[in-house]
Amino acid sequence: MADFPTEGMELTRLLVVSDLARSRAWYEDVLGAEVERAYEGACVLRLLGAWLLLVTAGGPTPDKPTVAFEPPGDPDRVSAETIFRVPDCRGAYRTLRERGASFLAPPLDRGREIRAFFRDPDGHLFEISELTR
CATH class of the missing domain: 3.10.180.10 (2,3-Dihydroxybiphenyl 1,2-Dioxygenase, domain 1)
Known part of the structure; x- marks a missing residue:
């Protein structure tokens, strides 16, 4: 086995x-x-x-x-996301925006982490996250 x-x-x-x-x-x-x-x-x-x-x-x-593959139908309803742990969330945010990433909001400091979310052209959700403590 x-x-x-x-x-x-x-x-x-x-x-x-x-x-x-x-x-x-x-x-x-x-x-x-x-x-x-x-x-x-x-x-x-x-x-x-x-x-x-x-x-x-x-x-x-x-x-x-019984399974059909389809791109996301509604980007505001998510069942999975991809997370990048980064050493500098604000720096990664600036770099990705310069390259064309469209973020939902600027990085938010949540105390234990700073994070920001963006989507690919089909609406798949991505997160950049920096641990602060």
């Missing part, structure tokens, strides 16, 4: 996007992701040592017969 998790495993985050070329450019230009490979309907990115897979919408397949 194989262990789980075990040595040699990696985690990939999949995001469904509406326009693959637009999203690929945003992830490269704004977040600094590197394209590992791209093929029809998908793009594999490397970001901070992790894998990010961008895919376009699609219907059920034999191995997921």
